[in-house]
Amino acid sequence: MTGDSFAFADLLGLELGDSSEAPGSSDAVVRLVADERHLNPGGVVHGGVLATMLDAAMGRAVRAVTDEATATSQLTVTYLDPASPGTLVATARVRKRGSALTVVEAEVEQDGEAVAHALATFALLKR
Secondary structure, three states, X not given: OOOOOOHHHHHHOOEEOOHHHOOOOOEEEEEEEEOHHHEOOXXXXXXXXXXXXXXXXXXXHHHOOOOOEEXXXXXXXEEOOOOOOEEEEEEEEEEEEOOOEEEEEEEEEEOOEEEEEEXXXXXXXXX
């Protein structure tokens, strides 16, 4: 897998893919092999890990369509099913790019089944 890295993603063990790995030009992929470090006390992947995967994938999707600095301004996550240790894949796609805000949608899947869905708004920051 190709893709650049950042410290927080490295800490969690996220593998950052590039938009060429996803079906559309504004798509982005983030992978994680979840293990015991990623679990909550109930024995399933912590919701914060899934939210981070979604946010990272969506941020990469936004950066695939702009060279401006961006920031997540709103993030809504819906947890659909518990995720277990194993491979998780987040895929994100830009839904609408505006001049100041961009709307992005993403899902995390495990074994082909969605475990979390997100909708976010990213602000395009003028430098």
